[in-house]
Amino acid sequence: MKKKVVLTFPPKIVTQPITYHLVKDFDLIINILRAQVEEGETGRLVLEVEGPKEQVEKGLKYLEERGVGIQAVARDINLNEEECIVCGVCVSVCPTHALSLNKKWELLFDKEKCILCEVCVKACPARVIEVAF
């Protein structure tokens, strides 16, 4: 299975090589999509984890035990469709084509493809895309 998660590292474990253990001890394929770590502050990692279901679950449980917060990526993105003006500015800056326009020119948002880079959040003129960690 493949799972995309946002990991939150409390300041005291920010410097520990925790993701290393996911590879070494749980034999998982990990893909770091985005990392945001500042000294003395909470660290955030957007991670794609791939492996047998059982191993993925074990790995995530290990992270929880070490004090890492885990959230599924999809919950962290919010496009306010009611207020969206459907201009298309976000589409041209989205690196993974998570945002696209269909033939009817309606905006589609494929959360599976989103890597939380936040480029669209800044590019959106109507300020209707929010990423809340």
Add this chain to the structure above:
Amino acid sequence: MSIKTFDEINEKIKKGKAVVVTAEEMIDIVKEKGTKKASQEIDVVTTGTFGPMCSSGAFFNFGHSEPPTKIAKAWINDVPVFGGLAAVDVYVGATERSETKGIEYGGAHIIEDFVRGKSLRLKAISPWPTDCYPGKELETFFNKETVNEAYLFNPRNAYQNYAAATNSSPKTLYTYMGVLLPKFGNVTYCTSSQLSPLLNDPYYRTIGIGTRIFLGGGIGYVAWQGTQHNPVKDRNKKGIPLGPSGTLALIGDLKKMNHRFLRGSVFEGYGISLFVGVGIPIPILDEEMAKFTSISDKEIETVILDYSVPSRNRPVIKRVNYQELRSGSVEIEGEKVPTGSITSYLRSKEIAQILKEWIKKGKFLLTEPLEPLPLDTVFKPLEIIKGEEA
């Protein structure tokens, strides 16, 4: 030679018998029936556009306070507004930014919030009190119900075509054309192309001073040619200008507008703009108008400019048509580059559709221009002249 007049079309509209279609629908009608038959059958073609139009703003009149105070220097929700008019008139410029929130809130957002019916905070000072205006300062709130007049008066809207933008440099650029990613990372463009008002009447035969239009969800009028009106721009075989050319100055009652078609917006690293919804009806007076209004994306061309060159003369990367731009990508230097629209095509279409319904129901009559828009004015640059020469 005309086959129909404005009056004849209006008579049909009043009787609910006018045949009205959108500029998008007109493409297939002409393809199927030809211009002659289409011009006989179709009475009005509606257009629409919904894009950021920076040269926009609104006049407000607040009425007089007790004691009377001249609103000389004023702020609405911390955004400076222009008070250099009679005592209690101000002009809110769309791009003016908040002194506390920067580009996250500005004149355009004031206009949107007002239309939404929100209460806005007015702060004013009168540095030079007079016998007739003794007050020195005031602070209060106002909304749609409390002000006297509130009208949108936009000096330049509905640009007839616009150049697309890209960036050849290794740095991300933040522009009024949106975020331009490094090394030809994207291309942005800004027009509703085949639905755009002035692209469907390229020589302004039916759109002129006094034309009644859809503006911001309400009714407005063409007040004048817009600033930077440049009808002499090079045109392709279809008469379509190959870049920014004709413009319109528009006016309309803000109190009757709808925020769905009037939205404050922020362009990261650049500033504030107002998305304005404009729809203009085009009467099909004759075969030529049927031909003009049948224009499609493929026949409308523009140029892609390289915004990494900080000059008013930016290099042209290539000439493209809107079918290519709207396909999602264009080719630059052998690579597929994603394209992004800034104008909302979906909402532009909605505007053309609404205007069509208004006309079909007899709620909206056409106006013959009082004066045509000029066809010969030139958009001049500003030359920097040294003090001694002036």
